[in-house]
Amino acid sequence: MRASGTSGATVTVRVPAKVNVQLAVGAARPDGFHDLANVFLAVGLYDEITVTPSDALRITAEGHDADQIPLDGTNLAARAAELLAARHDIAPHVHVHIAKDIPVAGGMAGGSADAAGALLACDTLWSTGATREELLEICAELGSDVPFSLVGGAALGRGRGELLTPLPVGGAFHWVFAVAEGGLSTPAVYGEFDRLTEGTAVPAPQADPALLAALEAGDAAALAGALANDLQPAALSLRPDLSATLAAGTDAGALAALVSGSGPTTAFLVKDHQAAQQVAAALTASGTCRDVRLADSPAPGATLA
């Protein structure tokens, strides 16, 4: 096994959050996952992952909600470092520092971003020579959303969301995010989807051509008309209070509103930065969320800082 230290070098990677502009969910598969047509869009809220050679694998975190993530081997960033190291016969002796800005357990793929960031940072630090395909394979092992965190931009995720096809985006889209009190467990939301659809024929998930065309054209009004999240009824069933947040944003002039992924963060598509300020102010005044964030899309994937 080769030593992992490279003369005190430090590598920093910046990784975006995501919103699912379409999340079409099929029936549960025998392995417990659901087949998806998952249209990911990376948004400009970022976590920053810094890795430094150390005498053992160590995780530290700072920033918003940093106290809510585990600092042991269950942290997805630690698992990413370990998986890459094991494949390349390297000792995973690295200090991974996570500067967190993506809401935790909010349906914005914060943990997935940290995993993709740690993977790219360690790969750079250790000069493993891994191909992009190998990194994507490790990402898929870490979680369904992790490949997209590496790639960024916009992409259609098939399978359980890990099989990506990049999508063209013809312009900038502006978003306001309302961060809810507490979090929602992703398996619990998929479980609630199963409960709500029990006894019905769940159709095979398909990407909506009108939504893909709106993305390609950079047409916010058309995208607003096509936004869809099959997990939204399940998230609202577990968190009925989110309806008031959705209403507060649409009443304030958002083009459209939806639950972000498995929630409980809610996402508001707006026309421009002025509308974003207006919707953000109304959401804050509504008292229906604990924080409000503005972000543009698309954003690049995991990038060396």
Ligand SMILES: C[C@](O)(CO)[C@H](O)COP(=O)(O)OP(=O)(O)OC[C@H]1O[C@@H](n2ccc(N)nc2=O)[C@H](O)[C@@H]1O
């Ligand atoms: C809701 C989304 O964020 C939308 O992008 C993702 O589908 C969830 O992706 P993720 O958090 O990376 O999820 P994973 O860590 O792969 O899986 C966590 C759990 O979510 C459920 N899960 C996840 C993905 C999927 N296609 N079907 C599922 O049923 C399963 O119960 C799984 O055990």
Ligand SMILES: Nc1ncnc2c1ncn2[C@@H]1O[C@H](COP(=O)(O)OP(=O)(O)OP(=O)(O)O)[C@@H](O)[C@H]1O
């Ligand atoms: N590096 C990490 N950052 C955030 N959460 C992590 C991390 N590692 C493990 N976790 C755990 O994973 C759980 C999900 O957190 P995360 O922020 O990824 O949720 P999410 O944004 O809803 O994910 P997704 O949108 O992919 O479903 C949390 O309960 C947290 O304790």
